Amino acid sequence: MKSEKISDAVVRRLPVYLRFLNQLTMQEVLTVSSQELGQKLDLNPAQIRKDLAYFGDFGRKGIGYDVSYLIEKIRYILNLDQQINVALIGAGNLGQALSNYNAYLKDNMKIVAVFDTYEGKIGTSINNIVVQPIDQLTDTIVKNNVKIGIITVPGSEAQRVADELISAGIRAILNFAPVILKTPPDIRVHNADFTTDLLSLAYYLQDKDDKDVASHES
Amino acid sequence: MKSEKISDAVVRRLPVYLRFLNQLTMQEVLTVSSQELGQKLDLNPAQIRKDLAYFGDFGRKGIGYDVSYLIEKIRYILNLDQQINVALIGAGNLGQALSNYNAYLKDNMKIVAVFDTYEGKIGTSINNIVVQPIDQLTDTIVKNNVKIGIITVPGSEAQRVADELISAGIRAILNFAPVILKTPPDIRVHNADFTTDLLSLAYYLQDKDDKDVASHES
DNA sequence: TAGATTGTTAATCGATTAACAATC
């Protein structure tokens, strides 16, 4: 084990490992090798071993990794051994879809508050959580020790919401709005806007041999 | 301009550029430099110039990039100068949220078909599209020349749906299900599962100096 | 002309993969 700084690429693979290991548990598989993991997850086995070795010697030579032990370790690394409170800002379609997803729950992530500006939404319940007006955001976040905010408001409001979240003490943001947020360096932001993902897929629909971009004339 | 193979990282930035350029158009900005772009999008200006230069000489030395010209070029590169038909499989909460997002529309992406297995859903309308039973998938996809599939079914069904989409002739998949799909190499898959994104955020909530993962005992 | 900014090469940085000794 080394004490290098762990790269984002490594951290983002940990939940993928965790997810698959949980599946293995359900199938009552006790042990797994980096080779098997690599095959199922479409990753290089050496990469998987290296990723895990950043955090400790979790495997056994000649055997592989004990599934439940590795789950426990990854959960610990990701801070999922404690409950992590999440706030959702924006109770529109997408926000509702996300709050109904209680897949987080089993991983100790819990949406504990939902906010919206629209009067018609405020006071209604989404997945047993009452939608609050946005001016209660700071209060609620502080009181409930919320650490992560999920932004599902329109792009035009996203920066303002992010600023409020940050001044309320939030540490990380999952941003679904189609804008690049300006945030201090100690705040972690992951962009989850799927429109850019979808548009980039379009690039691969055509054999570019047929197409000469440079000489495309207006 | 070169004829190297363009990396995925470059392609994924193109929609980000496009999105911001569209904003500039609305503000009636005519010209933009890589420096300005870099500042707003939190990217290195040299990277932006290099990205664009893969596809042609779009800028003017001493001036910068003509906003509307660059928009046109990027749209052409991404194949967004023609309508691209999309199918959505899974009319649950998330599927509904995505189909209501008609932000694609202005970029020539259109959801033309929605499928589900649940009888209660079939025949109902989502955003003016009638939900079809999944056994009509192949037929509809072929008839409507659908090129991209968005998978919003449960993980347990995702692989089966992907297989059907592929045999129906689809070229690219945006996968929201929490599984790694097995697909032929000529099929482009982007994973959009936000649970892994969210879980990875948890890693950054704690100063790891306080925490010694290696010596964490079970 | 002077200032600004591109396109591109070279340098750097970082991430992935191969290879293998250690060892279960």
Added chain:
DNA sequence: TAGATTGTTAATCGATTAACAATC
């Protein structure tokens, strides 16, 4: 023991950034 598989080093690959001549 023989076979399997880890942890880790070294090699490779690829992506980002710096620097600058060209030029508007």
